[in-house]
Structures are given as C-alpha cells and as structure tokens.
Amino acid sequence: MILHNPATNRFTAKNEWQETHFSFSFGPYYDEENIRFGPLRVLNDDIVKPNKGFGIHPHRDAEIVSIVLKGQLKHEDNLGNVGTLQYGNVQRMTAGTGVLHSEVNPTEDEDTHFLQLWILPNQKQLTPSYEDITFDPDKLKNELLPVVSHNAGENVALIHQDVTLYLSKIDAEKEIRFQQKEGRKIYVFAIEGEVSLNDGVTLQRRDDARITDIHSLTIHAKKDAFILLIDLPGGEG
Amino acid sequence: MLYVRHTVGSRLFCETTEYEIKPVENSWEISFKVDQETANTLLKFRDELNIFYVEENNQNQKTWFYSSEGDVRFVEDEGKYIILADRKTVYPV
Numbered sequence: 001m002i003l004h005n006p007a008t009n010r011f012t013a014k015n016e017w018q019e020t021h022f023s024f025s026f027g028p029y030y031d032e033e034n035i036r037f038g039p040l041r042v043l044n045d046d047i048v049k050p051n052k053g054f055g056i057h058p059h060r061d062a063e064i065v066s067i068v069l070k071g072q073l074k075h076e077d078n079l080g081n082v083g084t085l086q087y088g089n090v091q092r093m094t095a096g097t098g099v100l101h102s103e104v105n106p107t108e109d110e111d112t113h114f115l116q117l118w119i120l121p122n123q124k125q126l127t128p129s130y131e132d133i134t135f136d137p138d139k140l141k142n143e144l145l146p147v148v149s150h151n152a153g154e155n156v157a158l159i160h161q162d163v164t165l166y167l168s169k170i171d172a173e174k175e176i177r178f179q180q181k182e183g184r185k186i187y188v189f190a191i192e193g194e195v196s197l198n199d200g201v202t203l204q205r206r207d208d209a210r211i212t213d214i215h216s217l218t219i220h221a222k223k224d225a226f227i228l229l230i231d232l233p234g235g236e237g
Numbered sequence: 238m239l240y241v242r243h244t245v246g247s248r249l250f251c252e253t254t255e256y257e258i259k260p261v262e263n264s265w266e267i268s269f270k271v272d273q274e275t276a277n278t279l280l281k282f283r284d285e286l287n288i289f290y291v292e293e294n295n296q297n298q299k300t301w302f303y304s305s306e307g308d309v310r311f312v313e314d315e316g317k318y319i320i321l322a323d324r325k326t327v328y329p330v
Contacts, residue, residue, distance in 0.1 A: 060324075
C-alpha cells in the first residue's frame with residue numbers, strides 16, 4: 001500500500017525568522033493519526049533567516065539527522081562539537097541520555113533550508129554522540145546513495161536504528177528501482193521535482209509516501225527530481 | 238516557574254508557580270497540582286516529559302529534569318502529580 005501525503009497537508013508554523021512544515025506531529029502540531037511511520041518520528045522542513053536560529057536547548061532519546069539543502073547551518077553542543085553544514089553534508093546526533101545544542105544560520109544574507117528528521121533509537125539512554133559526513137553530490141545522479149545507516153561506512157553516518165536513508169537526484173524520464181525486504185517499510189519524500197511510484201502515485205515537490213507491503217518500488221522522474229528514501233523496519237506505528 | 242513539555246517539539250503541557258522539588262537519594266521528586274484532564278495527558282506521555290525549572294531571580298539559566306523510566310504518578314485525592322526525575326542538567330539560556 002502507498003499512502004500519499006501531499007505537501008499541502010503539512011502543518012506550517014511561521015514567525016519572523018523561521019518557517020517550518022511538519023510532516024509528523026511536532027511542537028504546536030499534534031494529530032493522533034500522524035505521530036510516526038515506524039521509527040520515523042519527525043520530518044521538519046525548515047527555513048531559517050540569516051543570523052537567526054535555535055538557541056541552546058536539550059534533546060534526549062532520539063537520533064536526529066539534519067540535511068542542509070541550501071545555505072549553512074552551524075551546530076554547537078555540550079559534547080564539544082562544532083560544525084557548519086551546507087549542501088553535501090549530513091549530520092547525525094544521538095541525543096541518548098541528553099545533549100544540549102544550538103543550531104543557527106551563521107550567514108549575513110542567505111536563508112538556510114534544511115530537513116531535520118528524528119528517528120526513534122533501538123535503545124533508550126544511549127551515550128550521546130555526534131557525526132557529520134560529506135557526500136559527493138555527483139554520486140546522487142540516478143542512484144540511491146546511502147548517507148545514514150545502521151551499517152555505517154565511508155561517508156555514511158551511523159544511526160542507532162535499523163534504518164538507511166538514501167538521497168538521489170533523478171533526471172527527467174529516468175527511473176530507479178528499490179528492492180525491499182519483506183515486512184519492512186519505505187518512506188519517500190520528494191525534495192524537488194516530480195516522481196511517480198510504481199506508475200501509480202505521483203509525488204509533487206515536498207509530498208511524501210508511506211509504503212508498506214511493497215517489495216519492489218520503481219521511482220520514475222516525470223521532471224528532474226531530488227528525493228529522500230528511507231528503508232525502515234516493519235511493525236506497528 | 239515550572240514547565241512540563243513534550244520531548245518532541247516542546248509542546249507545553251502545563252506551567253505552574255506552585256511546585257516542590259526535593260532531592261530523594263540520587264533523584265529529585267517534583268510535585269505540583271494539576272487538574273484531572275492535565276494529569277491524564279501527563280500520564281499518557283509519561284515517558285516523554287521534560288520538566289524545566291526557571292528561578293524568578295535567575296532567568297539566565299534553566300534546569301532540565303526528566304525521568305528515564307517514566308516514573309510518575311497522580312495522587313487523585315490531592316490533585317497532585319509527582320515525577321521522580323533521575324536526570325538533571327543546568328544550562329544557560
């Protein structure tokens with residue numbers, strides 16, 4: 001089954017320095033029917049104005065992944081990590097027993113666009129940790145490039161859950177295939193462009209698809225497209 | 238002021254100036270009065286509660302508590318909600 005969620009269904013929160021579109025319940029948005037998809041608990045699509053951001057705040061018991069699409073995002077935490085991310089970087093933070101961090105747009109004149117995902121960890125009270133990786137944007141071309149996985153490797157950040165996040169840029173009229181193991185789930189988020197899934201559901205920019213009981217997925221780009229695909233364990237939620 | 242918020246996105250469940258925080262062995266017992274509806278919500282999210290304490294004369298720091306085991310209870314006849322927090326972090330804001 002493919003459950004299609006159009007971008008227009010997302011809840012939006014906006015203030016003078018930030019605009020966020022929530023794909024799942026978060027902060028001011030709460031919908032009992034839209035809490036999570038497997039261990040995927042949060043996908044926030046954020047825009048932050050120059051010299052603004054989120055001051056020091058705590059997190060716990062979450063695997064937090066940030067993917068910068070445009071601009072820069074500066075991270076600092078109480079573990080001593082400092083990093084400035086831009087397109088081509090992916091950050092993974094294990095909040096575990098507790099971490100304090102800040103995230104700001106350090107630039108003077110450019111908005112920061114980024115996706116932030118929270119994955120429920122496979123174990124509570126992990127030791128907090130941080131990692132950022134760099135991927136080669138050329139390797140996204142018509143391929144699914146893993147950037148975060150429980151099977152970490154070179155340029156693949158380690159996550160404490162049985163999930164793998166892939167990015168791909170698909171040229172118009174090209175297609176890619178993803179073979180899924182039985183009993184698992186697939187989440188697809190169309191970052192840019194337009195794709196069809198198994199010649200059925202069409203995702204426009206920022207739409208998502210929550211896919212269960214489908215083991216062979218063909219993603220056809222109707223226009224040049226940029227997608228996030230997540231391979232998730234099955235089970236409830 | 239004491240604030241009780243959800244761990245995901247900081248949704249505010251309640252805030253109060255009437256509370257008590259007392260050390261109990263290696264933990265802190267945090268108690269405050271709430272109505273039944275709020276208590277039901279807090280019990281529902283017992284594993285996902287962050288408690289923040291800000292002193293009136295020191296607004297430049299926050300104290301963050303939580304119970305890693307969701308150790309909470311509601312004493313119905315007193316209308317008192319009690320959280321046994323085993324984690325405490327003080328940080329500047």
